[in-house]
Amino acid sequence: MEIQFLGTGAGQPSKGRNVSCTALKLLDELNEIWLFDVGEATQHQILRTNIRPRKITRIFISHNHGDHIFGLPGLLSSRSFQGDGGPLTIYGPPGIEQFVQTSLKVSRTKVSYPIKYVNLTDDGLIFENSSFAVFTAKLDHRVPSYGFRVVEKPKPGELLMDKLAEYHVPNGPLLGQLKAGKTVVLDDGTTLNGKDFLGEPRPGRIVTIIYDTRPTKSIGQLAQDADVLVHESTFDGEDSKMAHRYFHSTCIDAAKVAASHNVVQLYLNHISARYTGKAGQQLEKQARKVFKNTRLANDLDSYEIKIRKQDNE
Known part of the structure; x- marks a missing residue:
């Protein structure tokens, strides 16, 4: 299991950061890749990685703001050109199907594979197979916005x-x-x-992805015991009033969630263009005072998500 950041900026692309997209690579587990939000130029970012669009089987959309969805039509069209892309499922708030279908219709684009849409309206389980379950919960943003919790099911114990x-x-x-x-x-x-x-079953990994939101109770529920928490950090700790005004979070807000919910690793994501260079590193420094295992995510960063060791190991 691996996580790769394809876009870590907020609002609009900048020279250093593209807009929102995070890839969860489940190649060893399912031979699949899942995307979380698809901002403008996501397919251009993919060209700089080893990701093959036909491996993308599920796309989870947090909310319908443009910097999180404008890359969808182009990606879906390009995926069709590969010819052997299988079915794809898009999970998102009501309106995401209309956006995609209208874009494809107006541009007279035909895709060669079926697309299934799952509307997010309630908290709870939205996907499950023999290996994984995905849960969602509503966040606090100006438009309906959802966070995601990916739970890998326990693995059999080692052969003794x-x-x-x-x-x-x-x-x-x-x-x-x-x-x-x-x-x-x-x-x-x-x-x-x-x-x-067989030894004791090994717990599966948990990945929580939180995009645009003010601090709210549901974030903690999604983040509890996560091996990886990806949390929006649009503003630094000194801009908390502005963050609240615009329905966003600060790096301190993200760190507090990680510190209070037994998270292993925190990645700060969705960074405002005002924080470039040293200013961006300041977000990480502020957050680390609250939660040590914090990293500022940058475009194309990729990290392996290892299975958490048990107490007796």
């Missing part, structure tokens, strides 16, 4: 090779079946239940 040693199980398919928790029969007739030779 020391415990298996006395049975002299040969390398090969039998070990794989035992690791999958299946029952196998050895050549000497011994029956082994794989579940008896």
Whole structure:
């Protein structure tokens, strides 16, 4: 699992930051890539990465402001040119389907794959398969805005090779079946239940992505125990009044969420163009006084999200 920032700016693109888009790469887990918001020129940013548009299967839109959705029509069109792009699902507030369909219709663009739309209207579960679940909750912005919590389901425990040693199980398919928790029969007739030779299940990873919002209780609910929290940080701590006026958050607001909800790593995102160079680094310094494991996200930054170690490791 890997997270890559394709656009980390707020409002409008600047020389250093494109507008909002975050990619969650689940290539080892699902052979898929999920996008969170698709600001203008997202497809140009993708050209600077190893992301293949046909691998993008789900797009989660936080809200319908232009700096978060203007890149959608172009990306969907280009994805169609690849020819083998499969179905795609777009999750977003009411109006996102109308925006996409109108853009494609007016430009006489036809896509070669089906697009499913899921309207976000209530808090709760919006997607689930055997490996992941995605939850959403409404935030506090000038228009309906939603945060997202991606939860990886627990993984089977490690195969306890020391415990298996006395049975002299040969390398090969039998070990794989035992690791999958299946029952196998050895050549000497011994029956082994794989579940008896597995360690404790390993917790899955949690990624929370919060775009435009004032501080609100639902953020903490989405962020609780997250391995990674991506949180908007449009303003620095000294501009808290302006942040509140414009329905945004500061770097301090983001750090307080991380510090109080057992977050492992915080990435500051959605940075106003007023914070360039040293001013941008100041956001990180301010936030680190509240929560040490804070990084200022920059365009094209990419980070692996490792499985959290258990207490006995």
